[in-house]
Amino acid sequence: MRHPPPIRVRRSLIGLLTAALAALVPFTATVPARAAAGPSSPSRQGAAAGAGYWHTEGRRILDAQNQPVRMAGVNWFGFETADYVAHGLWSRDYKSMIDQMRTLGYNTVRLPYSDDIFKGVQPNGISYAGGLNTDLQGLDSLHVMDRIVDYAGSVGLKVVLDRHRPDSSAQSALWYTSAVPETTWIADLKAVAARYLGNTAVIGIDLHNEPHDPACWGCGDPNTDWRLAAERAGNAVLSVNPSLLIFVEGVQTVNGQSNWWGGNLAGAATAPVRLDVAGRLVYSAHDYATSVAQQPWFSDPSFPANMPAVWDKNWGYLFKQNIAPVWLGEFGTTLQSTVDQKWLAALVDYLRPTGAYGADSFNWTFWSWNPNSGDTGGILKDDWQTVDTVKDGYLAAVKAPGFTGGGGGGGDTNAPSTPAGLAVTGTSASSVSLSWSASTDDTGVTGYDVYRGTAKAGRTTGTSFTDTGLTAGTRYDYTVRAVDAAGNVSPASVPVTATTTGTGGGSSGCRAAYKVSSDWGSGFNADITVVNTGSSTTRSWQVTWEWPGGQTVSGMWNASYSQVGRTVTASNADHNGAIAAGASTGFGFGAAPGGAGTPALSCRAA
DSSP, rough: OOOOOOOOGGSHHHHHHHHHHHHHOOOOBBBOOOOOOOOOOOOOOOOOTTTTTOOOOOOOOOOTTTTOOOOOEEEEBBBTTTOSSSSTTTTSOHHHHHHHHHTTOOOOOEEEEEEEGGTTOOOOOOOOGGGGGOOOOTHHHHHHHHHHHHHHHHHHHHHHHHEESSSSOOSSSSOOOOOOOOHHHHHHHHHHHTTTTTTTTTHHHHEEOOOOOBBBOOOOOOTBBHHHHHHHHHHHHHHHHTSEEEEOOOOOEETTTETTOOBBBBBGSOOOOBSOOOOOOOEEEEEEOOOOOOGGEEEOOOTTTTHHHIIIIIIHHHHHTTTEEEEEEEEEOOSSSSSHHHHHHHHHHHHHHHHHHSSSSSSSEEOOOOSTTTTTSSBBOSSSSSSSSSHHHHHGGGOOOOOOOTTTSOOOOOOOOEEEEEEEEEEEEOOOEEEEEOOSSSSSSEEEEEEEEEEEEEEEESSEEEOOOTTOEEEEEEEEEEEETTTOOOOOOOOOOEOOOOOOOOOEEEEEEEEEEEEEEEEEEEEEEEEOOHHHSOOEEEEEESSSSSSSSEEEEEEEEEETEEEEEEEOOOTSOOOOOTTTEEEEEEEHHHHHHOOOOEEEEE
């Protein structure tokens, strides 16, 4: 029985919504199947993991130094719509958005686009008010994409460019339409490959989004056989830039069995994609929950235990049999139903938690970063600032180490030396002064990023820094990273701790409540609510606890943190330090292993 095609409402009417919001803001040889490979031991990532262009070996993706890497990221859509630019820039600066992705632990961005961007179109919905996006003014869509790619690469994010649609109006079943023939599709793919030649921030191209019926796999008809079309397009891209990875999605139906659009790769078992350059093919699948469309497997009495077999049949076998890497290029849900919650928990476990398997895992980019995806929502909430901590928390176990910055431009990839001798040189009730020894670099250090916990406190070109606006009588932890002219970022310095003078005083106080949102044994996610119990608005707050066992925080959202031994100290982020009397805010985190119980929390505010 053929499964109904999923209803993709998230990509419709976005242009109208954006216009309204903007008005409010003045791939030679066949790849043989190899013997099945069992799980390898977790691979260790060096400081320069991810450097240079990437290639494949069996089911793994390797960087230029043959270190295994894992893509763990988000989709940031918009270039494929009539706005011709990544969404959300009507309310935030693009650099701020990318910095937040990195802070949350995402290391890859998939950027959907349509062929319209090659027509010199101008982007819509970018705000320049208050100093936002100033360097994007006057640029056409392609040049805005250049800026986004370059900045993402400079802070260590990798980019996959996704040819999402032939034009901005709608998704197409086939890779061509009457208005955008195959010749245009291939010419534009070659153009974008040439545009980013030498820029190792762009590690690959997703040839076409979600081929579906009547697209077939291995049927031999050149008009509908997606496998043959992917070979033609992939080899054309590699003729221009032979270093890129070629991402090939599945289709909808193979041998009468249907799956999500782009999610059926069962045909690759007997009809693999053949590229002229070895080590460049990555298969890509999409998978969704009931908020996108109902499917038969969701009502199976054994759900969710039946899901691994569904994924194995459609795309997981390619990884498990060591045939090729698999990238789950899209998956998402609103998480409103219990079925969807169970689906996502099962999928995250299937993708192989990083703590257990390292980079010997499936790769992924979640749909989506954007909140304005109608049938899934996003990592960000509707204000384009606040993180959906529950949704982000589900992904904590499969997030992966970041990559070395400086991908943009494709030149220097050597990070500066680690800053040494970080020391506290002075404190006051509201400030901490720091100094350190200069780092060395082959092209020259241009600045130092100072971090308070996991939040960036500021950047300086010298070897000293004073952090101001702090709370009296409060402990803060600091590290420093050096940045060179190519945007390469050094490892963090040895941390130091400073406590501001004074008692904090005032009429502000707080209490904190702890709740585990999910626990899968090898790790867990928790949410903490902070309530202002004082009589005036807080300026800042801090929550401290001690683990009863050997738990370690792996990532935190809406707060910065430090952990020394079993003691964790979480401090407010820039946007949620102020809590009105009687009001509350919250933050969350992922940690491992699971089964931690509920620690006693200490909360203080100023």
